[in-house]
Amino acid sequence: MITTKDLQHLFALIAADIAAHRDHLCELDGAIGDGDHGLAMDAGCEASVKAVAALDPAQATPAAAFNTAAKAFLNAVGASSGPLYATAFMRAxxxxxxxxxxxxxxxxxAFAAMAAGIQERGKAEPGEKTMVDAWKPAADAALDAWASxxxxxxxxxxxxxxARQGCEATRDMTAAKGRASRLGERVIGHIDPGAASAAIIIASIAKFVEQHDSCRIDM
Structure with missing residues (x-):
């Protein structure tokens, strides 16, 4: 079973991995946006992990952890990623x-609900050069595998x-959403920064699952 204490560890992993890639995400965003995506994601994840870490894991449910992360992320990030990830955590x-x-x-x-929340809040479809290009294929792959x-x-x-394949595929897309959509074909050749940060977060979740599985085996 995955507990609130486990989720505290998960949010710490995500925050650490986003922080490690902050400058690269800003570089990606600088090519087709305003260059602050790494800073926004770092601020949101850092706020979330601090808020979730302050919960008493013996009292707070996993839902409370997700909702706490949502509120903290939204309060820390005014850019478009704030409402998107707040919605993701609330849906979880x-x-x-x-x-x-x-x-x-x-x-x-919960993971699939995050992906659905992001897609619905952003009103985006795969192929539009957004974080949905990483989130939806990842959720679909996980659900299909579970069903089998x-x-x-x-x-x-x-x-x-x-998620990594979906992120890489954004390199060959034009953008239908946000600031990048104004650049037309000039965005071709550049990876979408939102898809890149999504791939990092999904990799962090995969790493968390691997660590949790190892602990379960050791027990």
């Missing part, structure tokens, strides 16, 4: 309701691969 919280801890399937459903009997670890391995 709604997906697990008042469960005291999460089964593998419930955690996977794969383990949670296998599901997130496939999700991470799909």
């Amino acid at each position: 919280g709604a997906a697990v309701k008042d469960r005291p801890d999460l089964s593998d399937e419930e955690f996977l459903r 009997g794969a383990s949670l670890l296998e599901c997130f391995d496939l999700a991470e691969r799909a």
Whole structure:
């Protein structure tokens, strides 16, 4: 089972990995945007991990952890990624309701709810050079693998691969959303920074699942 304490660790992993890639994300954004995506994501993830870490894991449910992360991220980030990730975390919280801890399937459903929330809030479809190009293929890959009997670890391995492939595919796309959409074909050849940060977050979640699985085996 995945507990609130486990989720505190997950948010710490995400924050650390985004921080490590902050400057690269800013470079990607500088090519087709205003150059601050790495700073925004770093600020949002740092605020989220601090807020979630302040919860008492013996009292707070996983839903409370996701909702706390949502509020903190939104308060820290005024850019478009703020409402998108706030919605993602709120949808994850709604997906697990008042469960005291999460089964593998419930955690996977929370992940899928994050992806759906981002797509719906952003009103984006795959192929429009946004973070949806990483999130939707990742969620679809994980859900399909689960339906075929794969383990949670296998599901997130496939999700991470799909996210990286989706991110890389944005290099050959024009943009239909945001500031980059004004640049027309000049954005071709550049990876979407939102897709890049999404791929990092999904890789962090996959790493968390791997570590959690190893701990379960050791026990």
